[in-house]
Amino acid sequence: MIRFDAAIKLGTFAYEVAFESAAGVSLFGRSGSGKSVTIALIAGLLRPDRGVIVVDGRVLVDTEKHIFVPKHDRRVGVVYQDAQLFPHLTVRQNLLFGRWFAPRTERAIGFDAVIETLGIGHLLARRPGRLSGGERQRVAIGRALLSSPRLLLMDEPLAALDDERKMEVLTLIERLRDGFKVPIVYVSHSIDEVARLASPVVVFSAGHVVAAGAVDEVFGPSRVQAGENRFARSSIVTGRIVGMNAGYGLTEIGHPGGTIWLVGAAGAPGSEVRVVIKATDVTVSTERPQHLSIRTVLAGRVAAIEQEDGPLAAVTIDLPVHGHIVAMMTRMALDELGLVAGREIFALIKTVALDERGIASAGK
Amino acid sequence: MFELSPDEWTAVKLSLRIALTATAFSLPLGVLAAYALARWRFPGKFLFDGFIHLPLVLPPVVTGYILLILLGRRAPLGAFLADHFGIVFSFRWTGAALACGVMGFPLMVRAMRLSIEAIDRRLEHAAGTLGANGLWTFALITLPLALPGVMVGAILCFAKALGEFGATITFVSNIPGETQTISAAIYTYTQVPGGDAKAWRLTAIAIVIALGALILSEIVQRFASRRLAQFE
Numbered sequence: 025m026i027r028f029d030a031a032i033k034l035g036t037f038a039y040e041v042a043f044e045s046a047a048g049v050s051l052f053g054r055s056g057s058g059k060s061v062t063i064a065l066i067a068g069l070l071r072p073d074r075g076v077i078v079v080d081g082r083v084l085v086d087t088e089k090h091i092f093v094p095k096h097d098r099r100v101g102v103v104y105q106d107a108q109l110f111p112h113l114t115v116r117q118n119l120l121f122g123r124w125f126a127p128r129t130e131r132a133i134g135f136d137a138v139i140e141t142l143g144i145g146h147l148l149a150r151r152p153g154r155l156s157g158g159e160r161q162r163v164a165i166g167r168a169l170l171s172s173p174r175l176l177l178m179d180e181p182l183a184a185l186d187d188e189r190k191m192e193v194l195t196l197i198e199r200l201r202d203g204f205k206v207p208i209v210y211v212s213h214s215i216d217e218v219a220r221l222a223s224p225v226v227v228f229s230a231g232h233v234v235a236a237g238a239v240d241e242v243f244g245p246s247r248v249q250a251g252e253n254r255f256a257r258s259s260i261v262t263g264r265i266v267g268m269n270a271g272y273g274l275t276e277i278g279h280p281g282g283t284i285w286l287v288g289a290a291g292a293p294g295s296e297v298r299v300v301i302k303a304t305d306v307t308v309s310t311e312r313p314q315h316l317s318i319r320t321v322l323a324g325r326v327a328a329i330e331q332e333d334g335p336l337a338a339v340t341i342d343l344p345v346h347g348h349i350v351a352m353m354t355r356m357a358l359d360e361l362g363l364v365a366g367r368e369i370f371a372l373i374k375t376v377a378l379d380e381r382g383i384a385s386a387g388k
Numbered sequence: 389m390f391e392l393s394p395d396e397w398t399a400v401k402l403s404l405r406i407a408l409t410a411t412a413f414s415l416p417l418g419v420l421a422a423y424a425l426a427r428w429r430f431p432g433k434f435l436f437d438g439f440i441h442l443p444l445v446l447p448p449v450v451t452g453y454i455l456l457i458l459l460g461r462r463a464p465l466g467a468f469l470a471d472h473f474g475i476v477f478s479f480r481w482t483g484a485a486l487a488c489g490v491m492g493f494p495l496m497v498r499a500m501r502l503s504i505e506a507i508d509r510r511l512e513h514a515a516g517t518l519g520a521n522g523l524w525t526f527a528l529i530t531l532p533l534a535l536p537g538v539m540v541g542a543i544l545c546f547a548k549a550l551g552e553f554g555a556t557i558t559f560v561s562n563i564p565g566e567t568q569t570i571s572a573a574i575y576t577y578t579q580v581p582g583g584d585a586k587a588w589r590l591t592a593i594a595i596v597i598a599l600g601a602l603i604l605s606e607i608v609q610r611f612a613s614r615r616l617a618q619f620e
Contacts, residue, residue: 067517095516096524108514112532121528125519171518 025207030065030075039231048201048208050218053228059211063179067102068095080174101168105180107160109152115163116148122171132172133204141199142166158189169200176208194220215243215258216300257303259350267293280345281322285375303338305377306351309370310361320373326365331355339363341371396586398565399573400593406481406569407549410489414496414545419538422500444494452558455487483560484567488552492545499544503537536612543605550597570594
């Protein structure tokens with residue numbers, strides 16, 4: 025589907041990246057790690073010094089054969105962080121812009137279906153200047169989609185939105201991906217978004233790929249430091265919804281290691297969900313806790329301990345059957361508890377730290 | 389008092405015709421030059437920029453004289469155009485229009501260039517990834533967004549062309565009915581005894597036309613800023 029191998033030097037930034045993906049892919053990394061350069065290279069906004077880029081069996085770039093398909097011929101849609109709607113055109117004209125240029129035989133995606141899925145029918149006559157951030161981004165996604173692209177590139181499409189809108193637009197992106205069968209290259213520096221989309225992940229750092237694979241693998245035990253920021257470190261636990269406790273407004277999620285309680289509704293009983301748990305929200309105990317407010321307790325075994333000279337340590341806990349969870353703690357706590365690999369341990373997660381926003385529906 | 393004599397009326401009509409012709413022919417070239425300066429990188433861009441601005445800084449008489457040397461009837465280029473295309477500039481109203489166009493060109497390009505540079509290039513990139521090639525992107529995105537600046541540039545060029553004197557009189561002289569514009573006519577009337585009343589009348593007309601152009605450009609500017617406010 026996508027074969028990407030390119031190198032470019034931009035000032036002092038040396039970029040050399042190669043990856044392949046059968047369908048959609050998420051590009052993850054801090055800002056300045058080369059994700060957006062990748063998007064620009066695939067879209068044809070940048071010309072690599074060396075490289076081959078193949079999308080859907082079509083060679084877009086091959087520097088050795090002197091192939092460089094210009095951006096207007098690539099049929100690759102781009103959704104930018106800040107929408108980039110044409111200010112002098114109405115929403116309808118914006119939406120139809122790319123469709124008009126798409127070859128008639130390839131207009132696979134229906135206008136009405138897109139409008140309905142994105143819920144933007146009431147905006148058609150307006151100009152972009154009067155739209156809210158979420159509305160703008162939905163129109164931008166519709167515009168890119170209606171050009172019937174072979175590939176949709178999304179460069180931090182949620183970055184300019186508040187949390188509520190983020191979830192709303194992310195849900196739409198999932199629905200579009202599954203409904204219209206357009207592969208998406210999704211760029212983000214948020215583990216939550218990447219985990220939720222559940223596409224294979226390519227992790228970038230300083231213009232190079234440092235890890236690649238399935239979400240659970242990539243964010244697995246001590247493979248990736250999500251920046252140096254401990255608050256960005258998360259793990260993903262997959263469980264199955266048991267049911268909803270309507271009286272308390274909590275969702276019960278079953279896992280071999282214990283029960284996960286979640287604030288709010290998360291889906292139908294029986295469906296599989298991924299819960300994103302921040303490492304800083306996890307407490308560990310060597311005994312099953314009592315007299316504590318903590319509701320979510322997962323039993324497991326210490327798999328690995330990462331510590332350096334700093335005050336903090338990360339403990340990876342293997343959960344029964346499958347999965348793992350990372351807990352961030354001070355080195356002092358680690359020493360006083362005497363944690364060593366293989367020891368049986370309990371991971372305590374504050375239920376209030378988890379709500380439906382931390383939920384990712386399991387990938388298809 | 390305000391009855392125009394036929395030769396005064398001729399000067400007014402001629403001035404308007406020359407200024408409109410100069411503006412109409414400068415417009416596409418001006419847009420192209422402004423776009424090139426705003427968006428393209430090419431060797432000699434600095435020189436090109438300087439060349440376009442030359443009429444703004446040179447004494448108008450020098451510009452007129454250069455035109456005369458290049459395009460006079462006996463000049464190689466002038467003779468070539470006359471022999472092969474039947475285009476004659478020297479001592480014709482067309483020459484006056486050319487001189488006015490050349491003088492107004494830098495003003496026009498400056499205004500247009502600024503408005504093109506103000507357009508977010510990422511909008512043009514977005515149009516490109518949606519399938520629009522360079523020409524379509526220009527026609528559907530760049531030009532409409534730059535339109536207020538383009539109009540202001542055209543009005544500036546028109547106003548400059550209307551008042552042009554030095555280059556015109558040097559290049560095509562001061563022939564009543566052919567190259568005698570309002571400015572040239574006023575100059576002529578002030579040189580002869582009893583011409584004051586005529587000069588006054590033409591002065592009043594020049595003021596009216598100039599004010600009209602100013603007001604028009606102000607309206608365009610306001611309309612443009614209102615539209616821009618609507619965008620954001």
